[in-house]
Amino acid sequence: MRSSPDPALSASSNAMLARARTTFDIEAAAVLGLKQRIGASFVQAVQKILEVRGRVVVMGMGKSGHVGRKIAATLASTGTPAMFVHPAEASHGDLGMIKPVDLVLAISNSGEVDELTVILPVVKRQGVPLIAITGRVDSTLAHHADIVLDSGVEKEACPLNLAPTASTTAQMAMGDALAVALLDARGFGTEDFARSHPGGALGRKLLTHVGDVMRSGDAVPRVVSGASFSELMREMSSKGLGATAVVDREGRAIGIFTDGDLRRQIETGADLRALTAADVMHVGPRTLRADALAAEAAELMEQHRITSVLVIDAAGVLIGALSINDLMRAKVI
Incomplete structure (x- = not known):
């Protein structure tokens, strides 16, 4: 239900609120759109990650990189060993961090970011499985990936349709969905969570005798x-x-x-x-x-x-x- 303008506020203030509400609508629609599209590829991604003997190496540039860092942290704290590797640094030596027992989770809305696409052939030659979270299933990233998770959105919340907003929200939600599905599949419980959060309130409650x-x-x-x-x-x-x-x-x-x-x-x-x-x-x-x-x-x-x-x-x-x-x-x- 759309909120009416508040007569106690100025026109500019009401415009700000209207823009914020529109942002919520667009980003909520982006997340709900994922719900309708996930299927066999999502299940395959979860199963592939469960099979990994090493770590999930998350990669992404720019805003997708910030999302990637959060996804890596969420995975690591919920029972799936993970780390973030910056694509630009990877092409200058950090690729050595990725081992054949690992899996790469690459994130890019366009799927065409140069710093990422340039290292994909090297990753594939190592025999490392590649899962892509991308807004374009016909992109270079999707072409190289073993499994593609479609995180595409109809439009960004940015009025210019330029700044990554709805797209990064969708990426974050997809990463959270992966982490929660993996958590459930592993039987990861509250005591397991506490062991990875010993400094938090939950850790103290579940680990202190x-x-x-x-x-x-x-x-x-x-x-x-x-x-x-x-x-x-x-x-x-x-x-x-x-x-x-x-x-x-x-x-x-x-x-x-x-x-x-x-x-x-x-x-x-x-x-x-x-x-x-x-x-x-x-x-x-x-x-x-x-x-x-x-x-x-x-x-x-x-x-x-x-x-x-x-x-x-x-x-x-x-x-x-x-x-x-x-x-x-x-x-x-």
């Missing part, structure tokens, strides 16, 4: 069940967790006492000095194993509205503790 961020050794507040209330408070205050574990003689976690439990005990008016840890502890504390994901600890805390959990081994022996602040420092949450 409780054992990586928990407090351990003397940093873990703990008292035996027979400890006096005064001993319990000294331990909790000195370790700064806002809680202390209560363990049996074998070191198994049997309870926990928190700041919240202290407030509730004070409200009862009981003589706390006469009580032991066993008298005031919360039985059946929430626990996790050290090999659990730190994200699981965050979910457990949120679910039960608690701020700390105890970490135990297979025998139930206390080996660590973790607070919501520890997770925040590790940027898990």
Whole structure:
């Protein structure tokens, strides 16, 4: 539905908005046009890339080169080893980066850019498979390619029909479609994605385990069940967790006492000095194993509205503790 001019804006402002909306329409149509045209050649391209023992070498000049860099990065981060090689540099030595076990993915709207077409015969002589993403299926690039993916558009969004706009959007979409189809075919999952993005938020959530961020050794507040209330408070205050574990003689976690439990005990008016840890502890504390994901600890805390959990081994022996602040420092949450 076409938006009406905004009477609160000047004529020039409305013209800008109209041009932007036209751009969206043209580029959306370009992408939807790809949807109608892909078929057997797309399937062949995916299968050919899956067979490659080396890397997908993406090439392109100018704006297509910028698109190519992004496609290479997307492929590499989703399970398909890839790199970008500049065609102009390739003819001056960088062709040595391309090995017979690799595959070249060449991008050019016209399919006639000199820096690219001049090296195509050399690539073919090496026996390297060539997939082309091009807007002209009768071009020199398409002629040399083993598989051609048609990324042609009716017109550019540029009012002069000159600046690569809709055509580069179509190239980008085709590259994304390849990457996603390959990702799916490889069974590439969230943990695989996290391994290639260890510095990102998803990587931290899927790669950080409780054992990586928990407090351990003397940093873990703990008292035996027979400890006096005064001993319990000294331990909790000195370790700064806002809680202390209560363990049996074998070191198994049997309870926990928190700041919240202290407030509730004070409200009862009981003589706390006469009580032991066993008298005031919360039985059946929430626990996790050290090999659990730190994200699981965050979910457990949120679910039960608690701020700390105890970490135990297979025998139930206390080996660590973790607070919501520890997770925040590790940027898990």
